[in-house]
Amino acid sequence: MKTLVSALALLIGSNVMAVAGDHALKFKLVAFTVGEKDGGYHMVGATVSPDGTIGTKDFTVKEDQTGKGTLHSTYYFPDGSIVMGGSYMDTATQTGGHVVGKYQVVSGTGAYQGATGTGSFEGDWGDKSPLKGAALYNVELDVKTPGS
Numbered sequence: 001m002k003t004l005v006s007a008l009a010l011l012i013g014s015n016v017m018a019v020a021g022d023h024a025l026k027f028k029l030v031a032f033t034v035g036e037k038d039g040g041y042h043m044v045g046a047t048v049s050p051d052g053t054i055g056t057k058d059f060t061v062k063e064d065q066t067g068k069g070t071l072h073s074t075y076y077f078p079d080g081s082i083v084m085g086g087s088y089m090d091t092a093t094q095t096g097g098h099v100v101g102k103y104q105v106v107s108g109t110g111a112y113q114g115a116t117g118t119g120s121f122e123g124d125w126g127d128k129s130p131l132k133g134a135a136l137y138n139v140e141l142d143v144k145t146p147g148s
Contacts, residue, residue, distance in 0.1 A: 023112070025141040026050065029057060029121070030134050038062075047139070053078065067091060071101070075141075080110020082143060084119065096126025099135075105143060117143040 031045035040062035047055040059073030067090040075082045088101025100122045108115030123129070123137030130136060 021145060021147065023117075023141070023143040023145065025119075025139075025143060027053075027055070027139055029123070029137040029139050030131060031057065031059075031125075031137065032134050043135075045135075047075065047077075061088075063090060067097075069101075073103075077111075080108060080112040082112045082115060082141065083107045084141075086119075086121075088121075092126075096124065096128035098122075098124050098128055099137070103141065105141075108143070108145070112143060112145060114146045115143050117141065119143075 027047045027049040029045050029047050031043050033041050033043050035042045037060050040060045043057075043059050043061065045057040045059075047057060049055075055075055055077040057073055057075050059071055061069050061071045063069035069088050069090060071084075071086045071088065073084045073086070075084065083106040084103040085106050086101050086103040088099050090097050090099045092098075101120065103119035103121070105115050105117040105119075119139065119141035121137045121139045123135055125135035
């Protein structure tokens with residue numbers, strides 16, 4: 001019995017340690033505009049990590065006449081979600097453009113509960129994107145969870 005209790009304590013402790021830490025997340029995001037929301041554009045997307053893990057994203061963007069914008073987004077992964085705020089610069093024409101931006105972690109759930117951190121993204125949309133009708137971004141997130 002004492003061995004079983006010790007083994008359970010070790011198992012529980014190792015699972016807690018697996019949740020705490022520094023998560024360097026890199027993935028591709030394919031995004032689509034689905035309408036207008038809260039004075040900006042409402043977009044959705046799908047993420048694919050190098051290891052094949054997939055996720056989704058729901059976000060809104062607001063942009064001024066100079067191409068500077070802000071965004072609010074939620075990434076949904078199999079092990080939890082991450083809410084991000086951010087800003088970006090869009091160098092665009094009427095038919096497409098290039099976007100570079102930065103993120104700040106607002107909150108998280110699941111494996112990302114209590115998360116902090118930053119991130120960046122860069123990509124193309126419209127006729128600049130290799131995907132017809134969709135934007136394609138490279139995204140990198142440095143997410144820290146309690147205990148890291």
